[in-house]
Amino acid sequence: MAEKRFTTTSGIEIKEVYTQPSSMNELPGEFPFTRGIQKDMYRGKAWTMRQYAGFSTAEESNKRYHYLLGQGTTGLSVAFDLPTQIGYDSDHELAEGEVGKVGVAIDSLKDIEILFEGIALKDITTSMTINATAPILLTMYIALAKKQGADLKQISGTVQNDILKEYAARGTYIYPPAPSMRLITDVFEYCSQEVPKWNTISISGYHIREAGSTAVQELAFTLANGKAYLQAALNKGLDINVFAKRLSFFFNCHNNFFEEIAKFRAARRMWAYITKELGATDAGAQKLRFHTQTGGSTLTAQQPLNNIIRVSNQAMAAVLGGTQSLHTNGYDEALSLPTEAAAKIALRTQQIIAFESGVTDTVDPLAGSYFIEALTDEIEAAAQLYIDKIDAMGGAVKAIEQDYIQQEIAASAYQYQNDIESGEKVLVGVNRFTQQEDTTTSVFRVDDTIRKMQTEKIAELKNSRDNVAVTKSLNQLKEAARGDQNLIPFILIAVEHYATLGEIADTLRSVFGEY
Numbered sequence: 448m449a450e451k452r453f454t455t456t457s458g459i460e461i462k463e464v465y466t467q468p469s470s471m472n473e474l475p476g477e478f479p480f481t482r483g484i485q486k487d488m489y490r491g492k493a494w495t496m497r498q499y500a501g502f503s504t505a506e507e508s509n510k511r512y513h514y515l516l517g518q519g520t521t522g523l524s525v526a527f528d529l530p531t532q533i534g535y536d537s538d539h540e541l542a543e544g545e546v547g548k549v550g551v552a553i554d555s556l557k558d559i560e561i562l563f564e565g566i567a568l569k570d571i572t573t574s575m576t577i578n579a580t581a582p583i584l585l586t587m588y589i590a591l592a593k594k595q596g597a598d599l600k601q602i603s604g605t606v607q608n609d610i611l612k613e614y615a616a617r618g619t620y621i622y623p624p625a626p627s628m629r630l631i632t633d634v635f636e637y638c639s640q641e642v643p644k645w646n647t648i649s650i651s652g653y654h655i656r657e658a659g660s661t662a663v664q665e666l667a668f669t670l671a672n673g674k675a676y677l678q679a680a681l682n683k684g685l686d687i688n689v690f691a692k693r694l695s696f697f698f699n700c701h702n703n704f705f706e707e708i709a710k711f712r713a714a715r716r717m718w719a720y721i722t723k724e725l726g727a728t729d730a731g732a733q734k735l736r737f738h739t740q741t742g743g744s745t746l747t748a749q750q751p752l753n754n755i756i757r758v759s760n761q762a763m764a765a766v767l768g769g770t771q772s773l774h775t776n777g778y779d780e781a782l783s784l785p786t787e788a789a790a791k792i793a794l795r796t797q798q799i800i801a802f803e804s805g806v807t808d809t810v811d812p813l814a815g816s817y818f819i820e821a822l823t824d825e826i827e828a829a830a831q832l833y834i835d836k837i838d839a840m841g842g843a844v845k846a847i848e849q850d851y852i853q854q855e856i857a858a859s860a861y862q863y864q865n866d867i868e869s870g871e872k873v874l875v876g877v878n879r880f881t882q883q884e885d886t887t888t889s890v891f892r893v894d895d896t897i898r899k900m901q902t903e904k905i906a907e908l909k910n911s912r913d914n915v916a917v918t919k920s921l922n923q924l925k926e927a928a929r930g931d932q933n934l935i936p937f938i939l940i941a942v943e944h945y946a947t948l949g950e951i952a953d954t955l956r957s958v959f960g961e962y
Contacts, residue, residue, distance in 0.1 A: 455706040456863075457661035459825050467817055475810045479719035481712050481823065482811040483769040484734040489807035493521075495772035496797045497574055497738065501526035501551035502784050503893050504900060505561035508551040512566060514787065518794055524574040524774060525562070526550035527584070532619040534580050534952025537901030546898040549784075550576075554905050555947045559587040560594070569597040573604035574649070574738065574772075579621040581608040582630050583951050586939040589642065605646035605695055605738070608634055611672040611843055612651050614962075615852045616658040621952060624844055626959035630934065631676065632683045635690045637935035646695040648676060649738065656699035657744045659860020662710045663826055665699060667833030668843070668852050670717055674834075675843040677725050691722055691732035695771075700761040701742045707761070708813060709822035711737070711768030717827055717834075738772040739765035746781040749884060750876035754778040759796050766800055767813055773797055783890035905947060912945040920944050921954045928958040 453461040473479070476486030485491060498520045501508045512523055527550040530542035536554045537546045546552050553559060568591065577584045585606045592602050610627040613620040620627065631648065638645045652669035660668065673694065680690050698714070700707050718735035727733050741761035746754045755778045762775050775793040777785025785793065801807060813819045833855075837846045846852050866872040873879050920941040927937045934955075941951050 455662065455822070456701065456703045457663035457706065457826070457829065459663070459706070459822065459829065461818075462821075467821070478723075478730065478733060479716040480734055481716040482814055484715065484736060484771075486810075488769060488810040489766070489801075490810065493801050493807065494766065494770055495522040495572065495738075496520050496794060496801075497522035497524045497572075497772045497774055498790060498794055499524040499526055499574075499576070499740065499774045500785075500790065502528075502549075502891075503547040503551065503897050505551055505553065505558040507547075509562055509564050509566075511787075511790070512563075515790065515794065516566075516571075518791055519798060520794055522572045522574065522772060523566075525576065527575070527577050528552045529619070531584075531948060532577060532580060534583075534621050534949060534956070536905055536947050536949030537898055538905050539949055542898065544895070546895075546901055547893050552897065552901050553584065553587070553948060554901060555908055555945050556587050556590050556942050557904065557908055557945065559584075559591050563591060567597070568592045568595055568602055574607075575604070576607050578607055578610050578613050578617075579619055579627070580948060580952060581606045582634055582935055582938050583942065583948050585634065585638075585645075586935060586942045589939060590943050599642050601644060602642060603644035603646075605649050606634070607651060607697065608648040609651045609672065609697075611675060611847060612654050612669075614847045615655060615668065615672075616660075616856060617654045620962055622955065622959040623962045624848070626928075626955075627962075628679050628844070630955075632679050632685070633933045633935050635680050635685060635693070636683065636933055638693065639685070639689050643693075645693065646736075647690070647693045649695050649697045650676065651697040653697050653699045653740055655856060656701065656742065658856050659744075659863055660856045661859050662701065662703070662706050663829040664833065664855060664859060666710050666714055666717075666826065667830035667837075668856075669696065669698070670714065670721060670830065671834050671837040671843040671846070671852075673718065674721055674725075674838075677722070678842065681725065687722065687725060687727045688729040688732045691727050692729070694736075696735055696737035698737050698739050698770075699742050700739050700765040700768075700770075702745050702757060702760065704760055704764050705818060705822060706826070707764040708768040709819055709826050711739075711765070711770065712811075712819070712823045713827040713830065715769070716823075717830065736771050738774070739768075739770040740774040741765070741776045743776055743780060746776060746778070747874065747877050748781040749881065751778050751782060753876050754781070755792060755796070758793060759800075762796055762800055763804070763806065766806055769811065779890065783892065786889060786891045908945055908947070916944045917941070917946045917950070921946055921950060924951065925954050925958060928955055 475483035529545045638647045650673045652665040656665040715735045719733045722733045741758045777789030779789045840846045924937040
């Protein structure tokens with residue numbers, strides 16, 4: 448019989464015992480930030496408990512936000528439906544069967560007004576998981592903040608705005624890479640002047656991991672994308688000490704407890720050196736700040752209550768790894784959108800870790816562990832090999848255009864699936880400790896009639912708005928897109944006149960084309 452090999456999910460060999468103390472004498476809050484970006488970390492302030500939600504109509508999602516805020520969530524996170532993500536209104540023929548399914552349907556500023564009804568934007572931070580249409584959703588949020596009388600210099604939150612991982616792993620892109628990168632740097636530039644506390648991009652490894660990458664690939668490809676954004680902003684003449692402070696990251700937290708903790712520590716250290724190399728001298732511009740979501744692809748439809756334990760493990764790893772904000776998945780998400788009961792236990796998981804476990808009492812509690820330090824170094828070295836290879840290809844955009852990153856992820860996903868099917872990797876309840884399934888689990892369903900409701904809302908909006916002003920604002924946007932002006936002010940004007948998301952995206956399609 449072959450000797451059993453012990454490795455992490457990225458294939459890094461795990462020794463039987465680690466005897467070498469680390470030579471590390473770093474401190475948290477100091478370069479290269481391996482041990483955390485704040486001197487006191489959670490002793491000063493807990494991470495933001497940011498539960499991701501959004502489904503059906505703005506009215507329904509608004510109810511869920513009020514519910515979560517009432518249960519103690521400390522930040523909002525908006526999920527948008529697929530038509531919204533790819534720039535189609537709910538009444539578009541391609542939207543059929545998808546309206547409100549994987550997130551909330553947003554067709555115009557009207558929907559954003561309903562979505563945040565009763566919620567003062569100046570008092571909450573909001574994260575919006577949106578990429579190709581990020582500039583449109585961001586301007587809708589800004590327009591609502593203005594209507595509420597908020598000081599734009601004070602409102603804060605994050606827009607995902609990470610198009611490179613869409614080409615590599617998710618697929619909700621609209622325009623070719625060059626104009627897409629232009630829109631992203633337009634957001635950087637506009638927000639650095641008008642909404643300085645806004646995080647203008649959340650560079651996302653989450654979806655790279657969900658597509659089947661290893662932990663090392665997630666880290667490497669995410670940081671390579673981050674480098675590409677830094678480069679694009681520098682090429683536009685922006686100051687790295689200003690714009691890099693508003694970049695944030697979004698990572699997955701998977702099942703392998705120690706590998707995930709080491710991944711987060713390595714990420715901070717690597718990013719500190721990457722930003723320094725590109726000219727960042729301000730500590731704020733060298734710090735990697737990140738949101739974590741527990742691994743959606745690790746959840747099983749079989750024995751769904753087992754997912755509560757998986758999510759708890761992953762959440763604990765994210766906290767021990769020093770995350771700034773966290774979303775914990777609902778145990779029923781392999782079956783449907785989370786029910787209210789599942790959303791509540793997911794939030795309670797974070798609250799129990801924060802207030803009962805004691806892990807927040809000291810900074811970086813696992814520092815100096817022979818195993819953790821060795822693993823942090825090995826993950827960094829393995830990720831650096833990928834980054835060097837991508838750099839040699841001319842950076843992440845070129846690597847994506849050559850299909851390199853996509854192929855690497857696909858190979859890892861295939862290997863993982865093979866390991867599950869062969870029993871090499873144990874998945875409790877799926878390939879071991881299985882049972883006859885009880886099919887009575889209550890699931891959450893979104894009704895198809897909401898497409899009809901959204902379509903009626905759009906028709907009503909188009910009858911009541913100033914259509915001359917809408918046409919004029921869209922024409923001005925089109926002209927600006929043909930030139931090289933910053934497009935965000937033009938999109939904002941169109942949004943404030945109640946142009947729909949689809950009308951704005953179509954205007955840009957007519958100039959940029961589709962990818």
